[in-house]
Structure formats: structure tokens, C-alpha cells
Amino acid sequence: MQTEIPVLSFISAVLVLFPLPWYCRAGNIAAMSIGIWLFVVNMINAIDALRWTGAYQIPSLFWCDITSALITAVNVAIPAACLCICIHLERMASFCQTSTSITKRRRILLECLICFGVPLVYAALHLIVQPRRFDVYENFGCRSATYPTVVALFVVWIPPLVLSLLTIFFCGITWRHFLLHGVHFSRTRASSSLTSGAYIRLVSMAVSEVICTIAATVVAMAFNLTLGLAPWADFTRDLTEVLSFSSAATPKSITAMLITEWAIMVAQSFFFIGLFVLGEEGRSRSHEALQVMRRALSFCGRRSTCIAELKGTSMTEWYVPLCH
Template identity: 90%
Template sequence: MQTEIPILSFISAALVLFPLPWYCRAGNIAAMSIGMWLFVVNTINAIDALQWTGAYQIPFLFWCDITSALVTAVNVAIPAACLCICIHLERMASFCQTSASVTKRRRILLECLMCFGVPLVYAALHIIVQPRRFDVYENFGCRSAIYPTVVALFVVWIPPLALSFLTIIFSSAGITWRHFLLHGVQFSRTRPSSSLTSGAYIRLVSMAVSEVICTIAATVVAMSFNLSSGLAPWADFTRDLTEVSSFSSAATPKSITAMLITEWAIMVAQSFFFIGLFVLGGEGRSRLREAVQVMRKVLSFFQRRSTCIAELKGTSMAEGYVPL
């Protein structure tokens, strides 16, 4: 997996950047935050896979402190952003007064708080059930340590599950879809010039639901592996934030390796859901074509430059000059 992990992670990190300018123009802070979080975590996964290939030493303590916290924060960042998307779409489909400047400022403030403030608080609260500074796994990098106790259920695993199920209830169970189905024709007629068309509405709801389903799967997998030996008594909990545990691939249990691979695969799947549902729209396809054209121009530029350098070197050698 040491070839697939960095390659697919870097590809995912690059792809999730394409929709961000469109979401920025549309003022969709929640959708922008999903792309930003996916970019950050995919980049971390790729760098860690390259840095710790065949190694499990800790050369960069500060890097591990930051990355393990960010990987932890994304567990609630994505479902929180998806919940904000569904709340905003429901208000638009029910024709609430979303165009007022006061309401828009409140929505932006709420989405910034939910998409960035809540994940950082969640990552900070993780220290309650953190027995040591972090763990380092060969070929995977740094991960936060979790003491498997009842407190960890409420601090680590219940918040992302609760936000995910709230998103599903808010969207799939009827609230968002019910307003859209009841007012779908009126929505299409009254918002013809809006960036949020009926097709974009459906894609955003579908993206939110697919993202939280992936979050539920990742949370259940992590919870089942961490609690496979049962809940530990809180009385036995000890904390030493100077301790760092390192595990070689041979010393890492197969269940932990399977959990790490599953978490990485789910993150890649979330990235492809994010970009795939965006590309289904006309705006997404045009932006992707523009990006492909830019990449082709960049590649052709470097190709022409390398050809010119090779020709100049050949000319210099033929004339008896040795290039520096």
C-alpha cells in the first residue's frame, strides 16, 4: 500500500480544490470547509506515508502534534459542515428570508463556528481520554491515542455519530427533501438566475448524505477496533503527555493496520464523492475542463523548456564549450 496511499492521497488533495472557487463565489462556507478539511487530511496522509515508509521513529514531534490533532478534528468537521448545508438548503426550499443581510451574516457566523470552531474544541477535548502524546505507526505516521473507556464514547465517538445522524434525519428523513418536493417547481421558477439551481440543490444534499455515511462508517470502524477488548475502567487511566509509542509494521496488530487502511480509504472515498457530485453539474464540468487545459499548458511548457535545454547543451558540446 505504500505506493497507493501517497499517490491517491495527493490526487484527492488536488481534486478537492477545484470546487472551492465556485463555493466561495456562492458564499457556501460549509461546502468550502469540507474541501479544505479534505485537502488538509489527504495531504497529511500522503506526507506521513512518505515520511514513515519503512520507519517508525519520531523525527518531528511538532509535526505529529499538529497532524494528529487535525486528523482528529476532521471527524466532526465534515458532519458539522454537512448539517450546516442541509439547514441552509431547507431554509431556501421553504422560502425563509435568507436574502436579508442580517440573516446572511448570522448564517456565515454559524457555519464558521460549526465548521472550524467546533472541530478545534473537539480536538482539544480529546486530551481528556488521551493517555499519551500520540502513537506512530510504520508506513502510516502519527495518530492520536485513545483510552478505551466510557468517557471516550461521549468525548470521541458519539459527537461525530450524533452530527451525522442529525444530518441524515434533517435531509433524508424528510425535512430538506420535503420542502424541496413541495416547492420544487416554485423553487426553479423563482431562482432561475441563482447559482443554486434545482440540480445544484439535489447534488448538495446528496453530497452531504454521502459524506456523513462515510463518517459513520469510519467512526464505527474506529470504535469497534478500539473497543474490541472491552471498556477499560476509568480508575486505571493514567496520562503521560511526554510518552510517545512507536509501532513497527511487524509489531502493529493486524486489526490496527486494517483500521488505518480503512480510515484512509474512507477519506479518499469522501474526496471523490465531494468532487464527483460537483463535476456532475455544468459549472463543475466546465471548471474541470479549464483545469485540464491549464495542466496541459503547464506540461507542454515544461516539455518545450526541457527540449530547448537539451538542444542548447547539444549545440554547446558540438562547438567545444562545456556548459556549467
């Protein structure tokens, strides 16, 4: 996995940036935040996999503090953003939401708070059940440590599950409204960026993302609670302590959990970009990107030809255009 993790993580990080301009123009802060969080965590996974290949020393405490907190925050960031998407779509499909500049600004502000503020608060609350500063694993990098107690259930693992289940619930209501008012919705939204196809893709994306979140949370709970819940009375905290594990010293269950979490993050990234590319806007963007790549390759080829022709010419000849 030493090659697959950085390569696939870098590819995923680049791809999830692709739909962001369209979501920005549409004012879809929640969908934008999913792309931003996926980009950040994929970049962290790629850099950590390269930085800690065959090593488990700690070159930078600050880097590990930031990245371990962001990896923790993404556990609620994605389901929170998906919940915002489904609530917004439900209100639009039921025609309960009036489209004014004031309501749009309020929605954008609320989605910013939920999609970015709530995950950071969640990462801060993780300190309650964090016995040490962080753990470092060879080939994987830094991760937050969690003391497996009843408190950890409510602080760490239940919030992502609750947000994911709420998202699925609202997706069901959203789909029901769409089936009841689909024709009217298509007519009223014909000139809008949110067409029926885009509506269905957003609902599908939200469901796909939260299913992945549920899977990741269940896997983390299963591996962390293998030996059962520890008594809270035995909990001690030393935020100056850091544990480093070589690949040989890392338990197989922890290695399996880290690989599973990475694979789920890559899957979420491909769901995010894949459902966008299925739409007309995504296909047009793909065509534009291919055109840009073709022009870039053509320019590089012409430049190489010009350089080859310039070799051996005199200074006065450089003023004569050799390539047209």
C-alpha cells in the same frame, strides 16, 4: 499499501481544491470547509506515509502533535459542515430564510464557528481520554491514542454519530421541502448559483459524506472496544509518553483500522469532487483546466524547440526571434 497511500492521498488532496473557488463565490462556507479539511488530512496522510515508510522513529514531536489533533478534529468537522449545508438548504427550500446582507453575514460567521471552531474544541476535549501524547505507526505516522472507557464513548465517538444522524434527518426534511416546492424553487432560483441541480448535488454530497463518517466511527469503535470498556478508575495520563510501533509489532486489528480510515477519507474526497464535476459549473471548470493543461504542454513543447534551435547560434543571432 506503501505506494497506494501517498499516491491516492496526494491525488485526493489536489482534486478537492478544484471546487473551492466556486463555493467561495457562492458564499458556501460549509462546503468550502469540507474541501479544506479533506485537503489537510489527505496531505497529512500522504506526507506521513512517505515520512514513515519503513520507519517508526519520531523526527518531530511538534509535527505529530499538530497532525494527530487535526486527524482527530476531522471526525466532527465533516459531519458538522454537512449539517450546516442541510440546515441552510432546508431553510431555502421552505422559503423561511430572507436573503439580506445581514443574514448572510450571520450565516457565514456561524458556519465558520461550527465548521472550524467546533472541530478544534472536539480535538481539545479528546485530551480527557488521551492516555499519552500520541502513537506512531510504521508506514502510517502519528495518531492520537484513546482510552476505551464510557467517557470516551460520549467525548470521542458519540458526537460524530449524533452530527451525522442530525444531518441525515435534515436531509430528509430538505428533500421533502424540495419535492413539495420544487417547481417554485426552480423558478425563484433560476438566476442564482444554487439551481435545482446544484441543490440536489449538495444534498447528495452531504449524505455521502456523513455515511462515510458513520462507517469510519463504527469501525473505530469496533476496533477500540474489542476487549470491552475499561474502568475509568484505571485510567492514567502521561502526556510525555509516546509509543512507537513497527509494522511487525502493530496488531493486525490496528493496521486494518488505519487502512480503513485512510480508504474512507479517500472515498469522501472522491464523493466531494465527483458530485461537483457532475454539475454544469464542474464540467466547465474541467474544460477550463484541460485547456490550461493543453496550453502549458504546448508552451513547454515550443520552449524545447526554441532551446534546440538556439544551440550553436552566435550571440548576435540571439536577438533574432527564432520561434513564432
